[in-house]
Structure formats: structure tokens, C-alpha cells
Amino acid sequence: MTTSGSDHLRARPVEFLDVRRISFVEHPPPVLTPWEQAEVDRLWTVTKARNPATFDGPLVAGLGVDLSVPGVLVARWARLSYRHRALRVLRAAGGVPGSVFVTVLLPTERGLVVGRGAPTTAAPGRWTLPGGSVEPPADGHPLDEDALRRDAARELAEELGVRIPDEELRLFAVTRGRRFGSLGFHLLAPPVTSALLLRRHAELVIAETGRGAGPELDEVAFVSSAPEADRLGPGADYLPQVLRRYDDAV
Template sequence: MTAPAVEILPAGRIRLVETVLPELSGRHRAAMDRVWEEAVHANPALFDGPVAAVTGLARDGADGLVLSWARTTYRHRALRQVPDAPVYGSLYVSVLQPADDGRLLVGRMAPSTAAPGRWQLPGGTVEPPEDGAELDLGALRAHAARELAEEIGSDTQADALTPWLTARGGHGNVGVMFTAPPLPARELYDRYAQLVRAETAVGSQPEFTRVELIGSPADLERLEGPHAGLLPLLVRRYTGT
């Protein structure tokens, strides 16, 4: 029996445990470096920054999870294109930001990002904390709030975000989803416009080149360009469509 492409899990109680990635063989490391260099040549904006890789995920009772993670960099994603290489998923956060009419905000990724032109929820890959700091649900919530501020100009505080669900999908990627308090649709568009003006004034490009509000998977399909594979499922679950 084929396993489902996406596994939906609880998110109310998450315990994160730091582990260490096994050493790569010389052959796999050389192949990884070659694929990464080719990717950077195609998109010079790619940055080999720190990320948290998922090394394990298990249930902890009816509503809890134990998520094992390790410190690595974006370069390790190139292993997904290397035959027989060990592959570790990425840990990321996403935020469902509703308008007061129930629609959800989605954004189209800029050309300089790892997924140019793709529509997705606000959010991003989780970076490991500095040595000595703990990665826990509170840290994930704070990271989600920063992504909201950086991508759509939101001033929603971390403690206003509510854990909604966790999803494990392709390549073993694990996303922790939060919901934000509803805001008027006009305010959401205005805040994003203010962010764009501030970014362009200093010569920067916003991570989203456009934002829209959608109320159903059909609205999503009408948007020009690809979208994150998990997005239709999340829209259906949130809107009850």
C-alpha cells in the first residue's frame, strides 16, 4: 500500500530534541558540492545559510510529537538529487493569516528565492538557535512571527499565534503551522504595500512580489503560477471546503 504524500499530525505539544547528522561519505559530499555549485550558478542569490534538518518524528501520546533535528546548511538539500545519498527533510513554519471575511493570505515568491514564482503561505525554513539556546515550540512561534513581519509587514506578536497542525510531506520536510488573528482585508493589503515601499527604498526586494486573499482551492488555481504542493490541502482544511 502506498504511503500518503502528506501526513497531518497534531501541533499542540511538540518536544524538539537536537541530534547530529552522520558524516557523509567522500563520494556523497563531492556530489553534493557539485550539485550545490550548479544551483548557485543558476541562481546566485542562493545562500548556504544554517538550517534545521529533521532527523526523526514520532508521536508522543494523542496530541504530542517528538521531533529530532540537527544543524546543517542549505547545501545539504542538494543530496536530494544525488542517487543513494542520505536525505534529511527541512523544518519550517507557516502561518495562516486570515482576513476578517475568512479568506487566507498567500504570497508569490520573488525570483531571488529558492522557489521563484511559487504561491505559498507566509513562513520559512527554521534556522538553528545560537549555541546554548533551546529550539522549542516557543522558538518556532517566534520564528513564525518574524516571517510574518518580514514577508507581509505584520506586527502580530508571537504569543498571538496559535499552533494549528503539523504536516510531514515530500523529502521528509516537516512544517509546523500556526494561525494568526484575523485582520481587515484592506489592512493586510496596506501593510504589505508599506513593506514593499520600505524595502524598495533601500534597494531590497521583498520575498513576496505579490499577495492575494483566497477563500477556496478554486481561488488558488486561478492564480497565475505554481503553488506549494501542500497549500490546497491546508486551504480546504481551514475553510472547510
């Protein structure tokens, strides 16, 4: 059976990049027209009305990559805030800054840990690996692989209550979204027991609920293959391919 271009895109929404070294180069943020800025602000007002918990936090926005040197990824980036994701509905895909995010592959004896986005998150009901958007470093500090590991370790603690030293995380894979060029840096953590994971997440849920905030991941599960993840429900676009890559590696 032949596969059309659109079918292929749906089947493989991300591509793996052969990366052994990463270099980040900061650029000024993209210039918005007055109409675009007004629409971004209007859409943000709508988003806040629907979900008051949404935070217009700082983000690293991807502006493209250079792969001219084999094994070396040079990623261009700029400082933006969350509201600028509205550009995805205002511009053609090629003119939209891509998201830059980290995930953590956390092995247990029952499989890798995945979590479902809570109703108050940007992706409610979507199953993902623990992780989140990369935040810009403070002035004077570089955006580099150490910063990625720190972000990933922080997300692991915030979403699952599991604390792993960032130096124990290692880069497992880098993906690029075929539509917007979003960059995903997927890091592998040392294994933990499923009992520990469930206990820490339950403690986190109690603490966050007590604060009136609620957890970012309202349910966790363990998966050993992409089909298992598919059966859970809607998932992140990268999830099946990263799980297959992990299956092949272990």
C-alpha cells in the first residue's frame, strides 16, 4: 500500500536528529505586526477567561537549526512568553517559532512513566512523558545541555514528586516536529521503583490539592511499548516514536 504525504506526516509527526553536541545561539524575538500583536493579546484574554490558572510564563522559542556539521546541532532561539503560541493560528507553519521542551524517560520495573495532563494544564487529558517547556536562563547564564538537565530535573520534581540530581540525567534523543519545527530534548533517568513513584506522586497530589492548585499530572501509568500508550488515550505527538526508540535501545 502506498502512503500519501499527509498520511506519512500523521504517522511520523517528529523526526529524530543525530546529535552528539548541542549549541544554542540566542537571537532577538521575531517581529510581530501590530495586527498580530493585537490578536495575540486578544487570544490570550480568551485563554485566561477559559482557564484562569494559565500563566504567561517565559519560554525558549525555537527559530530554526543548523545541522551542517555532522552530529552538531546549532539551535537558534529567542525569549518569548506563553501567549505567543497563538501565532500558530495566525501564521503559516513555516513562520511560527517552534516550542523547545524537555522530557524525562523514567524507567521502572513496570515500564516507563507517563502522565495525563490535568484539566488546568495547556494539554488537558493528553498523555505525555514528564517534562515541559524550556525556560530562558537568567541573564549572564548560558542555555546549554546543563540547563536542559536542570529544567528536566525540575519538571520531574514538580510533576511527579521524584527528585533526581540533574547530573544523573543523560541525553537520550532529540526530536524535531515536522510541522512547526519544535525541538524536543528527551533525557533518560536512572530507574526507580513503581512503588516509590506512586507514593511520591500521591504525596504531591495531596500537597498541591491542599494549596488549591492541583497537580499538573492528574494520573500516572506505566508503559512498555507504543501500543500500550495508544490504549491510554490521546498522547503527545512525539510519544509513540520516542517509546519505539527506547524499546529498540533496551
